[in-house]
Amino acid sequence: MARLKTGTRLRSAVCSTQVMIVAAPDAEVELTCGGHALIDAAATPGEDLALSPDAAKGTTLGKRYVSPDGKLELLCLKAGQGTLALAGAPLALKEAKPLPSSD
Amino acid sequence: MNLMMLLEMAVSGFGEREAVRSGSEALTYEQLFAAAGAAAERLAASGCEHAAILDVNSLAVPVTLFASAWAGRPFVPLNYRLTDGELSALAERIAPSLLIAAPERAASLAALPGASVVDRETLLAGTRGAVAREPSWAMEGDDIAILLFTSGTTGAPKAAVIRHRHLVSYVLGSVEFGGAGEDETALVSVPPYHIAGMAAITSSVYAGRRIVQLPAFSADAWVETARRERATHAFVVPTMLARIVDLLESQGDATLPELRAISYGGGKMPLAVIERAMKRLPEASFTNAYGLTETSSTIAVLGPDDHRAAASSSDPAVRQRLASVGRPLPSVEVEIRDARGRCVAAGEHGEVFVRGEQVSGEYLGRGSTIDAEGWFATRDGGFLDAAGYLFLDGRIDDVIVRGGENMSPGEIEEVLLAHEAVADCAVVGIPDEQWGEAVAAAVVLASGREVNVEALQQWVRDRLRSSRTPQRIVFRAELPYNETGKLLRRRVKAELLEES
Known part of the structure; x- marks a missing residue:
């Protein structure tokens, strides 16, 4: 369980997935990827951990992942094999509504 | 981040x-x-x-x-x-x-x-x-x-x-x-x-x-x-x-x-x-x-x-949207407030306020100008139409106050620009003993066209209240813009004052 801070970068302990917290609920949450808690981007994962087979649907670079209530939102900075989940429930891919280019 | x-x-x-x-x-x-x-x-x-x-x-x-x-x-x-x-x-x-x-x-x-x-x-x-x-x-x-x-x-x-x-x-x-x-x-x-x-x-x-x-x-x-x-x-x-x-x-x-x-x-x-x-x-x-x-x-x-809908519509309200700046991004909120800070209804003019993660509203050495609820005052005047399209009147600091009546230069400029002989124009307020401020205009004529001051004044009077008719109109070869296309009203004003 951890309290998440907007703008911080986390990595999966069992795959190459990296995410940035775009929005976070004001509470302690259990955020996992590949069945294991996400760790600080600079931290080294424990060697004895393995990707959980039922949490291996993968992440896609540049996509947003959200919790059902929308309070937690992540941006995938690096793709990997694990599934992002909040308290065991997989996060959903957020569909982006395309905007006209304004720059 | x-x-x-x-x-x-x-x-x-x-x-x-x-x-x-x-x-x-x-x-x-x-x-x-x-x-x-x-x-x-x-x-x-x-x-x-x-x-x-x-x-x-x-x-x-x-x-x-x-x-x-x-x-x-x-x-x-x-x-x-x-x-x-x-x-x-x-x-x-x-x-x-x-x-x-x-x-x-x-x-x-x-x-x-x-x-x-x-x-x-x-x-x-x-x-x-x-x-x-x-x-x-x-x-x-x-x-x-x-x-x-x-x-x-x-x-x-x-x-x-x-x-x-x-x-x-x-x-x-x-x-x-x-x-x-x-x-x-x-x-x-x-x-x-x-x-x-x-x-x-x-x-x-x-x-x-x-x-x-x-x-x-x-x-x-x-x-x-x-x-x-x-x-x-x-x-x-x-x-x-x-x-x-x-x-x-x-x-x-x-x-x-x-x-x-x-x-x-x-x-x-x-x-x-x-x-x-x-x-x-x-x-x-x-x-x-x-x-x-x-x-x-x-x-x-x-x-x-x-753009396409506005250009091809027969509904004047939809056509008018070509003159708007559209609708706020999904990640941004926009409100129009009156001089006392209250939100106004659709169609009513006021100051544009904006809120969102991308809004900085901060200047070095002066701190943030964002209020406690996260709103930033843009100093742009404008209004939202019933469908949420945002129309801008111009900078609030450019508003002309003539005899207690507030008028935005943009409205008068639009009318002048609609005249076939007018290629470009700038409307500014100049000091006036009787009214506090008077309306003045600098006009650039379209090539090969001519129009005199009286005819232009009549043109505006026919379309807006007479108080909005420029009391003074001067003709210029061009108007001063900065290199990113911003009209330098202060210079227009200064040049008008120098000449009077």
Whole structure:
């Protein structure tokens, strides 16, 4: 369980997935990827951990992942094999509504 | 959060693609990343607190922008049209700085206070063939990404503070990662010291849209480069679009068939110019983007569908939307408030307030101007129509108060511009003993047309209240604009006063 801070970068302990917290609920949450808690981007994962087979649907670079209530939102900075989940429930891919280019 | 994160993602997603081109030189996303890392080392070793640049659009601009983010030093693009005296005052405010300069300016800038000057070519030479460094930037969204000196149309330049979280939020909220097709190219002609120039780099990198830089704008160079580089996207300010359309019209049936998306902003677009542009470039879609430096660029857009619907509708309310700046981005809220700070109903005029993650509303040394609920007062007047389209009246500070009646110059200018003999005009308030302020207008005649003062006064009187009829009208060969298309009303006013 951890309290998440907007703008911080986390990595999966069992795959190459990296995410940035775009929005976070004001509470302690259990955020996992590949069945294991996400760790600080600079931290080294424990060697004895393995990707959980039922949490291996993968992440896609540049996509947003959200919790059902929308309070937690992540941006995938690096793709990997694990599934992002909040308290065991997989996060959903957020569909982006395309905007006209304004720059 | 850090701008470097956007470039890092582009490297992971499509690193070998061309990111930015300037003439015969180009960088892929991987090369831009490696160059930024090398330049960041130089910046960190210099002991300087700011990374400034005084240059036209060149490869050094994106390299220094990302290097600054990497090294944790604010990036400060300076206006190359400023005099040495003006630059000296700005240099003092950012000392000590590493100043990247166009080679022809480097020698004369060496005397600037607190600035270590490196010419652009030396900087770029030191980054060619660089090996990509391991990411080592801070993910502190509160760090300052960019300091932009505002154009100072209302006094001494203020330094708008844009933090990493503002600009990153803007990009994440308005651009889809890797959303551009491999054939897409954005032609960037706005100068680097304009917020649109910064937004063009960050948005294009995140979208994966190749940037082609035009060192400085001229209509000839713009059209020639758009053709040669097969530009598909471009952002222009209204004066640029007017000159581009003039040029294309002078070339007979010339068009730009590859160009499919033109966005414009940075000042009020005359209805006649956008209508001519839509006719001349039927393959292109048009997007009007409204934003301020203090809001990290765009906060509202009038998209291609809105343009088409407005141009082809028989409903006057829908047609009128071509004169609006569209609707707020999904990540931004807009409210109109009266002078007492209360929200007004649709159709009622007031001041435009904006709220969102991308809104900085902060100036160096003056702190944030955002209120406790997160709202920023834009100092732009305007109203929202029933469907949520935002219409702008102009700057609140430009409002003319005549005998207790508030009038916005824009409304009177629109009426004058509708006259066939009027090519351009500026309406300002001048001191008046009887009324406090009186309405005055500077008018540029369309070539080969003539009209006298009385006829123009009658034209306005027939269409607006008589109190809004310019008491004084002078004719000018041209009006003063800054290089990004902003009308310099203070100068119009000063010249009128000098003559009276």
